[in-house]
Amino acid sequence: MNAFTKWVEVISDFLWGAPIIVLLIGGGLFLTIRLGFFQFRYMPHILRQTFGKIMSKGSGDGTLTPFQATTSALASTMGAANIVGVPVAIALGGPGAIFWMWLVALIGIGTKYSEVVLGIKYREKNKAGDYVGGPMYYIKKGLGWKKVAYIFAFALMIEIIASTMVQSNSIATTIESSFGLPPYITGILVALLVALVSFGGIKAIGRVTERLIPSMVVLYIVSALIVIAFNITEVPAAFGLIFTYAFQPLSAAGGFAGAGVAAAIRWGLARGLYSNEAGIGTAPIAHAAAVNNHPAKQGFWGVFEVIVDTLIVCTMTAMVVLTTGVWKVIDANNASSMVTEAYSTVFGATIGGIIISVVLFLFVITTVVVIVYYGEKQAEFLFGTGFSKVMRLVYIIAIIVGALGGLQFVWKFLDLLLAIVVVPNVIAVLFLSGKVREVTNDYFTNLYPIERKK
Known part of the structure; x- marks a missing residue:
């Protein structure tokens, strides 16, 4: 087994190195160019159609409001990585990594928008009367690649078993260190909460995420702004570090080991690519349920996701991390604790730890609820609605097992399975980019003049 898992790790490390980074960035650039740099040309309009219409119920056919569908999709991207991943990128790539994170997010908007547009264009109704869609549908219906669609669906269905374990374990260990609660209790609690929401279907998930996602984002942003306000004089210097060391190396200082430009680019790109999940293909599964009268309109909500997840949070x-200076004190091995340490400088160790623990708990709960739904939809696509209920039970059991740290060898398959999901999805989106352009041109030719006057 050790030799096999080692082989899996080697293959995963290779795929998640240059091949997938080139595919995601290259694909994002191709889509951005083919769509006429729409995210830059029409950003004010996109912001009005999303931030300006958060309470709108939308018009047309669908199961969820556009905002409910977006918060459902956003729930799977807003996770521990937003709090833990960014400090790791700074620790290994320096402050300049943030510049590259921003850049790749702007490029990734083209990919996320395209995925959502295709998710709406090729969606269909299931036996329960709900709209379903996602890469497995646009790969099968848009390209006729049935076998590739089945491979995508099967890989994502299995990947979510490992993903729920990892998410559950991360929150169980955090709660144990902060409050001393045994992992098995956290695991059971998370499993029960996820089960309660999951059995209500996509409508229940939409109602929960519509309330929880804005609340936890506001809680985190407000608390972060308080920390920044206490260090307001350091803000200009922090931005200076970001822009300066994106293009020149930074020497070691305190706990920071130093970083070259290549490291800044590598870790910034990685954080930007992984934080908003553009190209992974999960978002269109949630967006496909939205009430919508034009695919481009829901695509704008995909843009909204990237802005909130990467450019804001x-x-x-x-x-x-930068204004408090903790990045210069804590070494890379302990980078995940940087935000908690930064909060403790303002709120104190106890309150700071509680705030981060609460935010992480909410992030993980919403993430697991939504990815379980994603897994169910793959099972439904492959084997029907009956089997999707079986997989729901498997995922709920996996939550408890993961909290206890069991079956860790399964976790090693996470990156490999995710690669099997990403590659066919991005290739399919590129092949269908002509359809995305048609939808986009139709919107900006026919609806854009009308929407501008509203």
Whole structure:
């Protein structure tokens, strides 16, 4: 087994190195160019159609409001990585990594928008009368690649078993260190909460995420702004560090080991690529359920996701770490504790730890609820609605097992399975980019003049 898992790790490390980074960035650039740099040309309009219409119920066919579908998708991207991943990128790549994180997020908007547009264009109704869609549908219906669609669905269905374990374990260990609660109790609690929501279907998930996601984002942003406010004189210097060391190496200082430009680029790109899940193909599964009268409109909500997840929340994390100076004190091996340490400088160790623990708990709960739904939809696509209920039970059991740290060898398959999901999805989106352009051109030719006057 050791030799096999080692082989899995080697393959995963290779795929998640240059091949997938090139595919995601290259694909994002291709889509951005083919769509006429729409995210830059029409950003004010996109912001009005999303931030300006958060309470709108939308018009057309669908199961969820556009905002409910977006918060459901956002729930799977807003996780521990927003709090833990950014400090790791700074620790290994220096402050300049944040510049590259921003850049790749702007490029990734093209990919996320395209995925959501295709998710709406090729969606269909299931036996329960709910709208379903995602890469497995647009790969099968848009390209006729049935076998590739089944491979995608099967890989994602299995990947979510490992993903729920990892998410559950992360929150169980955090709660244990902060409050002394045994992992098995946290695991059972999380499993019960996820089961209660999951059995209500996508409508229940939409109602829960519509309330929880804005609340936890506001809690984190407000608390982060308080920390930044206490260090307001350091804000200009923090931005200076980001822009300066994106293009020149930074020498070692305190706990920071130093970083070259290549490291800044590598870790910034990685954080930008992984934080908002553009290219992974999960978002269109949630967005496909939205009430919608034009695919491009829901695609704008995909843009909204990237802005909130990477350009706002990840930036808040970066500024907290940089303005408090903890990045120069804590070494890379302990980078995940940087935000908690930064909060403790303002709120004190106890309250700071509680705030981060609560935010992480909410992030993990919403993430697990949504990815369980994603897994169910893959099972439904492959084997029907009956089997999707079986997989729901498997995922709930996996939550408890993961909290206890069991079956860790399964976790090693996470990156490999995710690669099997990403590669066919991005390739399919590139092949279908002509359809995305048609939808986009139709919107900006026919609806854009009308929407501008509203």
